[in-house]
Amino acid sequence: MEELLALINSNVVLAPYIIFGLLFLAGFNIPVSEDIMLFTSALLAAKNPDYLIPLFTAVFLGAYISDLICYGFMGRFLGPKLFKIKFFASMASPEKLEKVNYFFKKYGVLTLIFGRFIPFGFRNALFLSAGLGKMNAWKFAISDLIACTISCVTYFYIYYSFGELAVEYVKKSNYVIGAIAIIAVIIFAIKKKKANKLK
Template sequence: MEFFNEAMMMINANVAMAPFIIFGLLFLAGFNIPVSEDLMLFTAAILAAKNPDYMWPLFFAVFAGAYISDLICYGFIGRYLGPKLFKIKFFASMISPEKLDKINSFFKKYGVWTLIFGRFVPFGFRNGLFLSAGLGKMNAWKFAISDLIACTISCVSFFAIYYNYGETAIEYVKKSNYFFAAMAVAVVAGVLFKKRKQAKAS
């Protein structure tokens, strides 16, 4: 936590180094380190608004960091470590098998749309989604292309909102995140209920 606080102080104090620090923090998020992509997007956009000359470096840093983070979570943790990750206390305490089962049901039902939808839901669901795709051995190219589209939509949308409207946009984004999270829970509950009903009928 101290390292994270120092990094945030450096980002705000030295805009020239900010793109590298933001990218590095998001890279760590791929290993399930609790770094908020939403906070990085907000920080990058606010800095860009105050320092227009750094807009593109800041945007590409947050975009590349978010996308590569997803690939790490999917490929290294999900596909490579696989079920072994639940034996590692660090990962087991963050993502429970039960949560992954729920996300996996959502994934099977809605396919790649889950990636686009899931990027608008906060950290816990988002990383669980990528882990689930890796554990389920989703085709690597399919994941990479689908997530690239999803990442582009979310990063461009949020960066533009924060850049143009600053802190006044935070409450609206929070409300939209709660809305998407509630929808995700409702859909997952519906899928699980339908499966149980079918199992009882058979």
């Protein structure tokens, strides 16, 4: 990955294609960080304003198409077969699937918007779960388009405007968002236990 990042930073002409390609692969759960791609493309755009549109387009389309691959191919198409693979079984266990489906049903598009801002590899688990849970394809595509637009524009703008100074602040905000997500899951688990006791 370090070699690819060096290539991206040293060759702005090829950078949009490399960034898009890496994010495309991320849809198959190959460990490529969307956050790193956003940060790298925004910094490069700040140094090379003529490439602002190609770089943002590459990172945005790469992120969105990656989501669709994870949802459609990995989740809906491969489906339960993934549970036979240890790596995916831990990422989208039946318990996690149930929790995600609950949030999708209750909060709809807000689940995807909020989920895109949660760090620590939560995003792909979210999209995979949506596919495994057979969430309506059009609903997912439109909801994720809205969510992806909000997160990509927000992070790209922050990194483009404030550069490396923004990294630490974004990291700190990620920890806060991650903590909120954990609290939400705990509340869900408590509510479920109470509901089961009442049955």
